[in-house]
Amino acid sequence: MTEDTEIPAENRPEAEDGRELAKSIRDARQAKGWTLEETGKVAGIGRSTLSKIENNQTRPSFEIVRRLTHVLDMNPPQLFMQSGHNGISGRRDYTLRGQGEMRETATYTHELLCNELTSKHMVPYIATIKARDVSAYETWIRHAGEEFMYVISGELTFISEHYRPLDLKAGDSLYYDSGMGHGCISTSKEDAVVLWVSLEV
Amino acid sequence: MTEDTEIPAENRPEAEDGRELAKSIRDARQAKGWTLEETGKVAGIGRSTLSKIENNQTRPSFEIVRRLTHVLDMNPPQLFMQSGHNGISGRRDYTLRGQGEMRETATYTHELLCNELTSKHMVPYIATIKARDVSAYETWIRHAGEEFMYVISGELTFISEHYRPLDLKAGDSLYYDSGMGHGCISTSKEDAVVLWVSLEV
DNA sequence: AGAATTTCTCCACTATAGGAAACAAATGTT
Protein backbone atom coordinates (compact mmCIF):
# COMPACT_ATOMS: atom_id res chain seq x y z
CA MET A 1 0.00 0.00 0.00
CA THR A 2 1.13 3.58 -0.58
CA GLU A 3 2.15 5.84 2.26
CA ASP A 4 -0.28 8.61 1.42
CA THR A 5 -3.37 6.46 1.78
CA GLU A 6 -6.02 8.48 3.53
CA ILE A 7 -9.34 6.85 4.32
CA PRO A 8 -12.47 9.03 4.30
CA ALA A 9 -13.64 9.52 7.87
CA GLU A 10 -17.02 7.89 7.37
CA ASN A 11 -15.47 4.71 6.03
CA ARG A 12 -13.01 4.38 8.88
CA PRO A 13 -13.65 2.00 11.72
CA GLU A 14 -14.00 4.99 14.01
CA ALA A 15 -17.46 5.43 12.56
CA GLU A 16 -18.66 3.10 15.32
CA ASP A 17 -20.07 5.20 18.11
CA GLY A 18 -20.09 2.74 20.96
CA ARG A 19 -23.77 2.78 21.70
CA GLU A 20 -23.92 -0.88 20.87
CA LEU A 21 -21.15 -1.73 23.30
CA ALA A 22 -22.85 0.27 26.03
CA LYS A 23 -26.14 -1.47 25.49
CA SER A 24 -24.59 -4.94 25.36
CA ILE A 25 -22.96 -4.43 28.69
CA ARG A 26 -26.01 -3.05 30.37
CA ASP A 27 -28.13 -5.87 28.97
CA ALA A 28 -25.66 -8.49 30.11
CA ARG A 29 -25.44 -7.07 33.59
CA GLN A 30 -29.19 -6.78 33.97
CA ALA A 31 -29.68 -10.26 32.59
CA LYS A 32 -27.65 -11.45 35.55
CA GLY A 33 -29.63 -9.21 37.85
CA TRP A 34 -26.50 -7.53 39.15
CA THR A 35 -26.06 -3.97 40.34
CA LEU A 36 -23.31 -1.61 39.24
CA GLU A 37 -21.72 -2.01 42.65
CA GLU A 38 -21.63 -5.80 42.61
CA THR A 39 -20.47 -6.01 39.05
CA GLY A 40 -17.78 -3.42 39.67
CA LYS A 41 -16.47 -5.25 42.71
CA VAL A 42 -16.22 -8.55 40.89
CA ALA A 43 -14.67 -7.06 37.79
CA GLY A 44 -12.40 -4.82 39.81
CA ILE A 45 -13.69 -1.50 38.51
CA GLY A 46 -15.62 1.38 40.02
CA ARG A 47 -19.40 1.63 39.89
CA SER A 48 -19.23 5.12 38.47
CA THR A 49 -17.01 3.92 35.69
CA LEU A 50 -19.45 1.21 34.85
CA SER A 51 -22.28 3.68 34.90
CA LYS A 52 -20.50 5.90 32.41
CA ILE A 53 -19.68 2.96 30.19
CA GLU A 54 -23.29 1.81 30.12
CA ASN A 55 -24.43 5.32 29.31
CA ASN A 56 -21.83 5.66 26.61
CA GLN A 57 -20.25 8.63 28.30
CA THR A 58 -16.77 7.22 28.10
CA ARG A 59 -14.60 5.15 25.85
CA PRO A 60 -13.53 2.27 28.10
CA SER A 61 -10.17 0.62 27.83
CA PHE A 62 -9.93 -2.79 26.26
CA GLU A 63 -8.86 -4.25 29.59
CA ILE A 64 -11.96 -2.96 31.34
CA VAL A 65 -14.19 -4.39 28.64
CA ARG A 66 -12.31 -7.68 28.81
CA ARG A 67 -12.98 -7.98 32.53
CA LEU A 68 -16.62 -7.16 32.06
CA THR A 69 -17.10 -9.74 29.33
CA HIS A 70 -15.57 -12.37 31.60
CA VAL A 71 -17.59 -11.49 34.64
CA LEU A 72 -20.84 -11.05 32.72
CA ASP A 73 -20.42 -14.18 30.58
CA MET A 74 -20.61 -12.13 27.45
CA ASN A 75 -19.81 -13.25 23.93
CA PRO A 76 -16.82 -11.13 22.92
CA PRO A 77 -16.99 -11.46 19.13
CA GLN A 78 -20.39 -9.86 19.20
CA LEU A 79 -18.87 -6.68 20.54
CA PHE A 80 -16.59 -6.43 17.56
CA MET A 81 -19.32 -6.85 15.01
CA GLN A 82 -19.83 -3.89 12.76
CA SER A 83 -23.42 -2.98 12.20
CA GLY A 84 -22.92 -1.27 8.86
CA HIS A 85 -20.27 -3.27 7.03
CA ASN A 86 -19.33 -2.72 3.45
CA GLY A 87 -16.96 -4.22 0.88
CA ILE A 88 -16.22 -7.93 1.29
CA SER A 89 -19.10 -10.22 0.57
CA GLY A 90 -20.63 -11.93 3.53
CA ARG A 91 -23.29 -14.45 2.68
CA ARG A 92 -24.38 -17.23 4.89
CA ASP A 93 -27.27 -19.53 5.31
CA TYR A 94 -27.89 -22.11 7.93
CA THR A 95 -30.36 -24.86 8.61
CA LEU A 96 -31.23 -26.36 11.94
CA ARG A 97 -31.73 -30.07 12.11
CA GLY A 98 -34.94 -31.05 10.41
CA GLN A 99 -35.80 -27.54 9.27
CA GLY A 100 -34.88 -27.85 5.62
CA GLU A 101 -37.18 -27.88 2.64
CA MET A 102 -38.48 -31.45 2.31
CA ARG A 103 -39.38 -33.65 -0.60
CA GLU A 104 -40.41 -37.20 0.02
CA THR A 105 -41.84 -40.36 -1.42
CA ALA A 106 -42.70 -43.68 0.15
CA THR A 107 -39.15 -44.91 -0.13
CA TYR A 108 -37.04 -41.82 -0.17
CA THR A 109 -36.78 -38.55 1.77
CA HIS A 110 -34.88 -35.60 0.51
CA GLU A 111 -34.20 -32.55 2.69
CA LEU A 112 -32.55 -29.55 1.12
CA LEU A 113 -30.10 -27.79 3.41
CA CYS A 114 -29.23 -24.14 3.31
CA ASN A 115 -31.33 -23.14 0.34
CA GLU A 116 -32.01 -19.53 1.16
CA LEU A 117 -28.81 -18.36 -0.40
CA THR A 118 -29.46 -17.66 -4.05
CA SER A 119 -25.97 -17.44 -5.42
CA LYS A 120 -24.34 -20.56 -4.12
CA HIS A 121 -22.77 -23.22 -6.26
CA MET A 122 -22.93 -26.35 -4.17
CA VAL A 123 -26.25 -27.96 -3.29
CA PRO A 124 -26.25 -29.79 0.02
CA TYR A 125 -29.05 -32.10 1.03
CA ILE A 126 -29.75 -35.02 3.27
CA ALA A 127 -31.46 -38.08 1.89
CA THR A 128 -32.97 -40.93 3.81
CA ILE A 129 -33.17 -44.09 1.81
CA LYS A 130 -35.72 -46.43 3.29
CA ALA A 131 -34.50 -49.84 4.32
CA ARG A 132 -34.05 -52.27 1.47
CA ASP A 133 -34.87 -49.69 -1.14
CA VAL A 134 -33.13 -47.92 -3.95
CA SER A 135 -32.63 -44.35 -4.96
CA ALA A 136 -32.41 -45.26 -8.61
CA TYR A 137 -34.76 -47.35 -10.66
CA GLU A 138 -34.55 -48.69 -14.13
CA THR A 139 -32.15 -46.04 -15.39
CA TRP A 140 -28.94 -44.62 -14.04
CA ILE A 141 -29.03 -41.25 -12.37
CA ARG A 142 -26.83 -39.01 -14.43
CA HIS A 143 -26.26 -35.26 -14.39
CA ALA A 144 -23.33 -33.03 -15.29
CA GLY A 145 -21.16 -32.22 -12.32
CA GLU A 146 -19.62 -33.77 -9.27
CA GLU A 147 -21.01 -35.17 -6.08
CA PHE A 148 -19.74 -35.88 -2.65
CA MET A 149 -21.62 -38.15 -0.31
CA TYR A 150 -21.14 -38.97 3.34
CA VAL A 151 -23.03 -41.75 5.07
CA ILE A 152 -24.46 -40.48 8.33
CA SER A 153 -26.11 -43.71 9.37
CA GLY A 154 -27.19 -47.05 8.00
CA GLU A 155 -25.59 -49.08 5.22
CA LEU A 156 -25.94 -48.93 1.49
CA THR A 157 -24.38 -50.01 -1.72
CA PHE A 158 -23.35 -47.47 -4.28
CA ILE A 159 -23.64 -48.83 -7.78
CA SER A 160 -22.25 -47.16 -10.84
CA GLU A 161 -21.72 -47.49 -14.52
CA HIS A 162 -17.95 -47.88 -14.59
CA TYR A 163 -17.00 -49.41 -11.23
CA ARG A 164 -17.82 -52.30 -9.04
CA PRO A 165 -20.44 -51.73 -6.35
CA LEU A 166 -19.14 -50.12 -3.19
CA ASP A 167 -20.49 -51.04 0.20
CA LEU A 168 -20.68 -48.04 2.43
CA LYS A 169 -21.65 -47.62 6.04
CA ALA A 170 -21.83 -44.80 8.57
CA GLY A 171 -18.73 -42.62 8.39
CA ASP A 172 -17.74 -43.64 4.85
CA SER A 173 -17.64 -41.12 2.10
CA LEU A 174 -17.44 -41.00 -1.65
CA TYR A 175 -16.68 -38.46 -4.33
CA TYR A 176 -17.68 -39.06 -7.93
CA ASP A 177 -18.36 -37.51 -11.27
CA SER A 178 -22.14 -37.41 -11.45
CA GLY A 179 -22.04 -37.66 -15.23
CA MET A 180 -21.23 -41.32 -14.60
CA GLY A 181 -24.45 -43.28 -14.23
CA HIS A 182 -25.02 -44.10 -10.56
CA GLY A 183 -27.51 -45.12 -7.89
CA CYS A 184 -27.84 -46.38 -4.35
CA ILE A 185 -29.40 -49.40 -2.70
CA SER A 186 -30.10 -49.49 0.98
CA THR A 187 -28.74 -52.82 2.17
CA SER A 188 -29.47 -53.00 5.88
CA LYS A 189 -32.62 -53.32 7.89
CA GLU A 190 -32.46 -49.71 9.00
CA ASP A 191 -32.88 -46.65 6.83
CA ALA A 192 -29.71 -45.15 5.44
CA VAL A 193 -29.16 -41.43 5.97
CA VAL A 194 -26.80 -39.77 3.55
CA LEU A 195 -25.48 -36.27 3.24
CA TRP A 196 -24.91 -35.27 -0.38
CA VAL A 197 -23.24 -32.20 -1.71
CA SER A 198 -23.74 -31.70 -5.41
CA LEU A 199 -21.85 -29.38 -7.71
CA GLU A 200 -23.03 -28.61 -11.19
CA VAL A 201 -20.48 -27.63 -13.77
CA MET B 1 -24.45 -12.55 45.53
CA THR B 2 -23.63 -10.56 48.65
CA GLU B 3 -22.62 -6.94 48.51
CA ASP B 4 -19.39 -7.39 50.39
CA THR B 5 -17.89 -9.88 47.96
CA GLU B 6 -14.23 -9.09 47.55
CA ILE B 7 -12.20 -11.13 45.08
CA PRO B 8 -8.51 -11.69 45.81
CA ALA B 9 -6.47 -9.64 43.40
CA GLU B 10 -4.72 -12.59 41.77
CA ASN B 11 -8.04 -14.27 40.96
CA ARG B 12 -9.56 -11.20 39.42
CA PRO B 13 -9.70 -10.77 35.67
CA GLU B 14 -7.28 -7.88 36.04
CA ALA B 15 -4.56 -10.49 36.44
CA GLU B 16 -4.14 -10.24 32.65
CA ASP B 17 -1.17 -8.00 32.00
CA GLY B 18 -1.74 -7.19 28.38
CA ARG B 19 1.42 -8.71 26.97
CA GLU B 20 -0.68 -11.16 25.02
CA LEU B 21 -2.71 -8.41 23.44
CA ALA B 22 0.42 -6.46 22.58
CA LYS B 23 2.03 -9.45 20.92
CA SER B 24 -1.09 -10.43 18.97
CA ILE B 25 -1.32 -7.00 17.49
CA ARG B 26 2.32 -6.79 16.57
CA ASP B 27 2.19 -10.27 15.04
CA ALA B 28 -0.91 -9.46 13.04
CA ARG B 29 0.55 -6.25 11.75
CA GLN B 30 3.84 -7.82 10.77
CA ALA B 31 2.04 -10.74 9.16
CA LYS B 32 0.51 -8.19 6.83
CA GLY B 33 3.88 -6.56 6.35
CA TRP B 34 2.57 -3.18 7.38
CA THR B 35 4.41 -0.39 9.15
CA LEU B 36 3.15 1.47 12.17
CA GLU B 37 2.49 4.47 9.98
CA GLU B 38 0.40 2.62 7.41
CA THR B 39 -1.55 0.69 9.96
CA GLY B 40 -2.21 3.81 11.98
CA LYS B 41 -3.49 5.69 8.94
CA VAL B 42 -5.89 2.94 8.00
CA ALA B 43 -7.14 2.40 11.53
CA GLY B 44 -7.27 6.10 12.23
CA ILE B 45 -4.79 6.13 15.11
CA GLY B 46 -1.31 7.58 15.59
CA ARG B 47 1.84 5.57 15.01
CA SER B 48 3.17 6.45 18.42
CA THR B 49 0.03 5.12 20.03
CA LEU B 50 0.38 1.91 18.10
CA SER B 51 4.02 1.63 19.08
CA LYS B 52 3.09 1.97 22.73
CA ILE B 53 0.32 -0.58 22.41
CA GLU B 54 2.63 -3.11 20.78
CA ASN B 55 5.21 -2.55 23.50
CA ASN B 56 2.59 -2.85 26.19
CA GLN B 57 3.30 0.62 27.48
CA THR B 58 -0.32 1.63 27.48
CA ARG B 59 -3.72 0.21 28.11
CA PRO B 60 -5.55 0.92 24.86
CA SER B 61 -9.22 1.73 24.73
CA PHE B 62 -11.61 -0.91 23.50
CA GLU B 63 -12.43 1.22 20.50
CA ILE B 64 -8.79 1.43 19.43
CA VAL B 65 -8.40 -2.33 19.73
CA ARG B 66 -11.61 -2.82 17.79
CA ARG B 67 -10.29 -0.76 14.90
CA LEU B 68 -7.01 -2.61 14.89
CA THR B 69 -8.63 -6.04 14.88
CA HIS B 70 -10.70 -4.88 11.97
CA VAL B 71 -7.96 -3.53 9.75
CA LEU B 72 -5.54 -6.32 10.66
CA ASP B 73 -8.08 -9.08 10.05
CA MET B 74 -7.67 -10.30 13.56
CA ASN B 75 -9.95 -12.73 15.26
CA PRO B 76 -11.30 -10.89 18.29
CA PRO B 77 -12.28 -13.84 20.49
CA GLN B 78 -8.66 -14.91 20.37
CA LEU B 79 -7.80 -11.82 22.33
CA PHE B 80 -10.07 -12.99 25.08
CA MET B 81 -8.94 -16.64 25.09
CA GLN B 82 -5.92 -18.79 24.27
CA SER B 83 -4.72 -21.42 21.73
CA GLY B 84 -3.76 -22.10 18.11
CA HIS B 85 -3.49 -24.14 14.78
CA ASN B 86 -3.51 -24.46 10.81
CA GLY B 87 -4.98 -25.23 7.24
CA ILE B 88 -5.43 -27.82 4.39
CA SER B 89 -4.72 -29.31 0.88
CA GLY B 90 -5.06 -32.70 -1.06
CA ARG B 91 -7.37 -35.26 -2.98
CA ARG B 92 -9.01 -38.84 -3.28
CA ASP B 93 -12.07 -40.88 -4.12
CA TYR B 94 -13.60 -43.26 -1.67
CA THR B 95 -12.79 -43.19 2.00
CA LEU B 96 -13.73 -45.63 4.70
CA ARG B 97 -14.41 -44.31 8.11
CA GLY B 98 -11.19 -43.20 9.75
CA GLN B 99 -9.06 -44.00 6.67
CA GLY B 100 -8.53 -40.50 5.38
CA GLU B 101 -5.30 -38.57 5.31
CA MET B 102 -4.93 -37.19 8.81
CA ARG B 103 -3.44 -34.07 10.20
CA GLU B 104 -3.68 -33.39 13.87
CA THR B 105 -2.54 -31.34 16.79
CA ALA B 106 -3.40 -31.37 20.45
CA THR B 107 -6.55 -29.40 19.88
CA TYR B 108 -7.64 -30.12 16.35
CA THR B 109 -7.89 -33.12 14.03
CA HIS B 110 -8.32 -32.82 10.34
CA GLU B 111 -9.11 -35.79 8.07
CA LEU B 112 -9.20 -35.29 4.33
CA LEU B 113 -11.84 -37.37 2.58
CA CYS B 114 -11.75 -38.68 -0.97
CA ASN B 115 -8.50 -37.20 -2.08
CA GLU B 116 -7.33 -39.56 -4.83
CA LEU B 117 -9.36 -37.98 -7.56
CA THR B 118 -7.21 -35.35 -9.23
CA SER B 119 -9.79 -33.30 -11.02
CA LYS B 120 -12.35 -32.57 -8.41
CA HIS B 121 -13.49 -29.15 -7.38
CA MET B 122 -14.92 -29.64 -3.93
CA VAL B 123 -12.71 -30.53 -0.97
CA PRO B 124 -14.45 -32.57 1.71
CA TYR B 125 -12.90 -33.17 5.10
CA ILE B 126 -13.84 -33.98 8.63
CA ALA B 127 -12.51 -31.92 11.48
CA THR B 128 -12.64 -32.67 15.16
CA ILE B 129 -12.42 -29.61 17.31
CA LYS B 130 -11.40 -30.54 20.82
CA ALA B 131 -13.75 -29.53 23.59
CA ARG B 132 -13.60 -25.89 24.55
CA ASP B 133 -11.14 -25.03 21.85
CA VAL B 134 -11.02 -22.98 18.70
CA SER B 135 -10.28 -23.64 15.05
CA ALA B 136 -9.22 -20.09 14.40
CA TYR B 137 -6.22 -18.23 15.68
CA GLU B 138 -5.40 -14.63 15.98
CA THR B 139 -6.73 -13.92 12.51
CA TRP B 140 -9.94 -14.82 10.75
CA ILE B 141 -9.88 -17.75 8.41
CA ARG B 142 -10.54 -16.32 4.99
CA HIS B 143 -10.18 -17.80 1.53
CA ALA B 144 -11.93 -17.22 -1.77
CA GLY B 145 -14.83 -19.59 -2.30
CA GLU B 146 -17.76 -21.15 -0.53
CA GLU B 147 -18.08 -23.67 2.26
CA PHE B 148 -20.71 -25.97 3.54
CA MET B 149 -20.47 -27.46 6.99
CA TYR B 150 -22.52 -30.09 8.72
CA VAL B 151 -22.19 -30.79 12.42
CA ILE B 152 -21.88 -34.53 12.96
CA SER B 153 -21.64 -34.39 16.74
CA GLY B 154 -20.94 -31.99 19.57
CA GLU B 155 -21.73 -28.32 19.76
CA LEU B 156 -19.91 -25.32 18.51
CA THR B 157 -20.24 -21.66 17.84
CA PHE B 158 -19.55 -20.36 14.38
CA ILE B 159 -18.24 -16.83 14.51
CA SER B 160 -17.89 -14.59 11.52
CA GLU B 161 -17.00 -11.13 10.51
CA HIS B 162 -20.35 -9.81 9.48
CA TYR B 163 -22.91 -11.76 11.47
CA ARG B 164 -23.74 -12.66 14.99
CA PRO B 165 -22.30 -15.92 16.34
CA LEU B 166 -24.35 -19.00 15.47
CA ASP B 167 -24.71 -21.84 17.90
CA LEU B 168 -24.75 -25.13 16.05
CA LYS B 169 -25.24 -28.67 17.25
CA ALA B 170 -25.39 -32.14 15.74
CA GLY B 171 -27.52 -32.14 12.61
CA ASP B 172 -27.25 -28.40 11.94
CA SER B 173 -25.66 -27.17 8.79
CA LEU B 174 -24.34 -23.95 7.42
CA TYR B 175 -23.40 -22.56 4.04
CA TYR B 176 -21.25 -19.47 3.75
CA ASP B 177 -18.99 -17.42 1.59
CA SER B 178 -15.54 -18.32 2.87
CA GLY B 179 -14.22 -14.92 1.84
CA MET B 180 -16.02 -13.67 4.90
CA GLY B 181 -13.71 -13.98 7.91
CA HIS B 182 -14.82 -16.93 10.02
CA GLY B 183 -13.89 -19.45 12.69
CA CYS B 184 -15.30 -21.99 15.12
CA ILE B 185 -15.24 -22.40 18.85
CA SER B 186 -16.11 -25.71 20.43
CA THR B 187 -18.54 -24.87 23.19
CA SER B 188 -19.48 -28.14 24.82
CA LYS B 189 -17.63 -30.57 27.03
CA GLU B 190 -17.34 -33.09 24.24
CA ASP B 191 -15.33 -32.70 21.06
CA ALA B 192 -17.19 -31.33 18.08
CA VAL B 193 -17.01 -33.29 14.81
CA VAL B 194 -17.74 -31.37 11.67
CA LEU B 195 -17.95 -32.33 8.01
CA TRP B 196 -16.80 -29.53 5.75
CA VAL B 197 -17.05 -29.27 1.99
CA SER B 198 -15.07 -26.44 0.56
CA LEU B 199 -15.30 -25.03 -2.95
CA GLU B 200 -12.71 -22.67 -4.31
CA VAL B 201 -13.72 -20.22 -6.97
C1' DA C 1 -48.41 8.37 52.20
C1' DG C 2 -43.56 9.27 53.99
C1' DA C 3 -39.18 7.21 55.65
C1' DA C 4 -35.50 4.14 54.92
C1' DT C 5 -32.80 1.86 51.75
C1' DT C 6 -30.98 0.63 47.60
C1' DT C 7 -29.42 1.79 43.00
C1' DC C 8 -27.77 4.84 39.77
C1' DT C 9 -25.86 9.44 38.00
C1' DC C 10 -23.16 13.54 38.47
C1' DC C 11 -19.17 16.10 40.06
C1' DA C 12 -14.24 17.03 41.19
C1' DC C 13 -9.87 15.18 40.96
C1' DT C 14 -5.86 12.31 39.50
C1' DA C 15 -3.70 9.21 36.42
C1' DT C 16 -3.00 8.15 31.96
C1' DA C 17 -4.33 7.32 26.88
C1' DG C 18 -3.37 9.11 22.56
C1' DG C 19 -1.23 12.38 19.34
C1' DA C 20 2.65 15.53 17.32
C1' DA C 21 7.12 16.01 16.97
C1' DA C 22 11.79 15.14 18.21
C1' DC C 23 14.88 11.46 18.41
C1' DA C 24 17.10 6.97 17.42
C1' DA C 25 17.87 2.95 14.87
C1' DA C 26 17.81 0.51 10.80
C1' DT C 27 17.95 0.31 5.84
C1' DG C 28 19.01 1.83 1.31
C1' DT C 29 21.78 4.71 -1.96
C1' DT C 30 25.59 7.01 -4.03
Place this chain on the structure above:
DNA sequence: AACATTTGTTTCCTATAGTGGAGAAATTCT
Protein backbone atom coordinates in the same frame (compact mmCIF):
# COMPACT_ATOMS: atom_id res chain seq x y z
C1' DA D 1 32.07 5.58 4.12
C1' DA D 2 28.88 9.45 4.34
C1' DC D 3 24.24 10.73 3.17
C1' DA D 4 19.31 9.98 2.60
C1' DT D 5 15.24 7.61 3.74
C1' DT D 6 12.35 4.85 6.11
C1' DT D 7 10.69 2.57 10.46
C1' DG D 8 10.23 2.39 15.34
C1' DT D 9 10.73 4.76 20.11
C1' DT D 10 10.56 8.47 23.49
C1' DT D 11 9.18 12.85 25.05
C1' DC D 12 5.97 16.18 26.13
C1' DC D 13 1.40 17.81 26.32
C1' DT D 14 -3.73 17.81 26.21
C1' DA D 15 -7.95 15.43 26.58
C1' DT D 16 -10.18 12.17 28.96
C1' DA D 17 -10.64 7.51 31.41
C1' DG D 18 -11.42 5.91 35.82
C1' DT D 19 -12.44 6.80 40.81
C1' DG D 20 -14.62 8.00 45.33
C1' DG D 21 -17.97 10.72 47.22
C1' DA D 22 -22.21 13.60 47.01
C1' DG D 23 -26.62 13.93 45.21
C1' DA D 24 -30.69 12.23 42.53
C1' DA D 25 -33.86 8.74 41.51
C1' DA D 26 -35.94 4.52 42.16
C1' DT D 27 -37.34 0.85 45.26
C1' DT D 28 -38.86 -1.17 49.34
C1' DC D 29 -40.78 -0.93 53.89
C1' DT D 30 -43.37 0.40 57.32
